[in-house]
Amino acid sequence: MPDDGLIRRVKALACTAPLQALEDNKGSLGRVDARPYHMVELALHTIDQVAMAMDFDKGAEHAKVIEQVTHFAAVQVPEQQGHEHRVVAEWVLHKLINIGTLDRGFTWTYGRVDGEGTYSRYAFDFKLLVEHSTSDGHVYLRVTDEAINVLVGALDTDVESAQVAAEHKLEYLINRGRLEDAKLAAEQARYRTVQYGEYLRQYLDATRRDVRAVDWEQQVPTLLEDALKHIEARYRHESAILTNITEHRDGARDARKKRQAAGLVDIVRECIHRHMQLQARLQGAGALFRKEQDRQQFSGPPQRAAVDVFNQLLVPLLGLSVGAAVAPVSDFFRFGVAPVPPAVTSMGSLVGRLLTVRSESSVYAGAVPVPEVQRDGEAVRFSEEDQHIAGKLIDLAVEETRSLSALLSEARVHGPSVERLVLHDAVHAFSPALSEAMLRGDSTVLIATPAVGELDVPSLGGDELLISRVGLKAPEGEWDDDVSRDEEFDE
Template sequence: MSEAHRPSRDTLGLATRVKALAVADPVLDLERRKPLLTSRDWGGYQMEELALTAIDTVTLKMDFEDGARHEDVVTAVIRVAELQMPARGLDEHTDVARWILDSLVNVGTVDRDFSHMYGLVLDGTYVSHEFSFKLLREVVGPDGRPRLRASNEAIAMLVGAVDIDIASEQVAADAKLEALVRRGRLADAHRAAEMALRRTVQYAEYIRTRLEGMRRDVRSVDWVRDVRRIQTEALEHIEDRINAESVIKDNLVRMMDNSTEEATPAQAAELIAILEKCLRRHATLQANLQEVGEKFRAEQERQIFVPPPSRSYVDLAHQLLDPVLELSLRQAFPLLEGFAGAATPPRRPAVVYLPDLITGLMTLPDEQDSEDGLIIEPEFGGAEDAPVFSDDQYTAVESLLARADGIRLSALLKAARRPGSCNTDHLLALQVLGLFGAPRHDAEHRTTLAALADNEELDDEVFAGNDLLVVRSPIVNGLEGEA
């Protein structure tokens, strides 16, 4: 095999690093898009720092069951924006924070995914793949209001790695923290403790995502192969982390008691506070994992063992459409409204965002596949359209209108209904109605034939409305005379 066609050992490493760059690109793109906002002068803001502040806030505030509130994230970004540009007002800082948050959620796209292309060499062939990811996701909170959750990719960007084993990285983070504390380098240990906290959040999100499939469809997961294995591995990992972090915390407490320097107790107290957050999150995750078996059985009972509801199906065409078409609009509307209310199941309203709604309404429908067998192309024959009214009827109506002057529509209709004339009165009514909207000019006799409405009600057994008055008026100097 030649060198050109031999699979590279670094192919997987290249793909991982490309993904890491792709995850960072939406954050870096904020700084590139900033000058394009011509109506706003935001040149002094460092958008990457504000974006990382937003992701960091969501990461630390979300837990296993709930996410971060929008207003909390906006408030945190505003505090950093005020430090960057203290001369600007609160309204501008708020606009910047909301723009940052919308950009990280990727508001304005259909699926709100960011995407990037990368390649892998398989059997000597370079194959392109699409890497789709989210940074911040909007979900529905327990109270029905929107919440924010940081994705694994966003948390990985905070700690500087993508596509790695999270549990192994968490072990490494705790080991690094323990080594720094043991050597007394508390300033460096503070940064390591923050990274360990983020790894704790990332691991909890990883476990929550893996177990989410059970809630959607319990038949898609296997208890022995999927759920119980995840539960066992995660509980063992959490127990190790709790023991390791408890040891680090005890070492910091002893360091605080034995230190004579003023800075060391304060630094140790900050580290202890971070470790206590890690321990609380581990305890919460441990409690949720211990309830996985009970939740799995409850989901089985809810999804599988509950018999399907018995219902009778409705033939929409024969039982609904045909009878409704025979009713008037006033009679049909309450019936249709009642059917729609009964046929539509109740559900909790989803979070609706105006930009997505407008985009969906303005998107053109997909073109139908011309090869779809369900679509039958109509075949038109060569038959000509038969006229509704005959030439004799047109002649009779024109004869009546030629003699009309100051006569009402009711009188014309009676004259048109002579024996043997079928539908001539309909043609006459149409012609008079046309004269009401567009008078007819006779250039030869310099007259205008028009129909006027004077609020006289038409008394007729077929037609209803105004009894129009057909008048003929002369044209004087190019203008119509008064009727």
């Protein structure tokens, strides 16, 4: 009978094969004596540094990763010189990227028994580190799902169930005081958070390339809804865990326990920060789909991919002699250059061109008309007084709630411009940019929630909104030790 569990374990071992190959082939590094280094540890440390530096838009920079791995290599073999540590770090990074191959991937052959008892062989293609270019021209490193699974010791694990299990395990270990094991569980939960964000990034990247390749009718909306529920539950759970860890840190008398608890606090806070980044991306996913749909609808038919001259022509020809390389090069340029249509296609067109009287061309093209430019009146803008009045009306106290109809009624007394400004702020408050407000260090944010009923405004229609101003927690690293934990996490 088919054994899916066996295949999962084989694939899990396949992902560790490139790391074991580093240990087996470290003697081939002729410039440096690499035998004292533990290459598997250096490879795991490299993958760890790239995973922790990733976000939705960018990844890890090559130079910074090499610098961090160089420090770790210097700790392993302190008797070696500094440039030797750097050579080893670069070699490990290049091997994990698999530089030197055409697709920069690894392949592992495994077998599978089908329902009829027939044993067949298949190829499992995977990558550990990949390079991604951004719109500004920079190239960053990102880890793949296989690399994350190497770190946590599993393959093809459901992200949601793994995250919940890791958090329950973390809470249990903290309650039992096993902080060393709790630190490992917290790091695994953090890797799962990175993997969940990577899944969403792949959907968005596929949408940017072709909106038809992603199911935005059922699959992606279900994913977005599940992800928002995931963030809500994880944020509540991790906040409770963070409170528990802080109690252990403050109540511990052993200095070692305090340091371990402080490290756990940093890891859980980073998980909360990553969840907030994921929430911001989820809220903008629908707008990105509509934008890409409009852009790709008018972009025309897809173009054929360009020929890779370096890998498809130059590299194969370097191994040939001059006589053998002439024919492929001639064929390439003959088929690569577009054909030029003849100027004369028939005898009638040839006779007509020969009998055409040549006209004397003038040196000057003629008088250049001077366009008449008219100044348009300046666009109507909101005055500073209107903005001041509107800001004063919308500047509610913390936990104060007003209906949008009441605010617009007060603003209408001061004129239509003030009413328009208040309506503008209220609409933006319906989907506030929480992550940007926290990065700026704002202590409060204006939010709007739907209410029962419709707007009581003659010139406008729609549902009623409740406008309120709520407080935000302080950014990371800026908590006051004298403030109670209940106030730190009060929203």
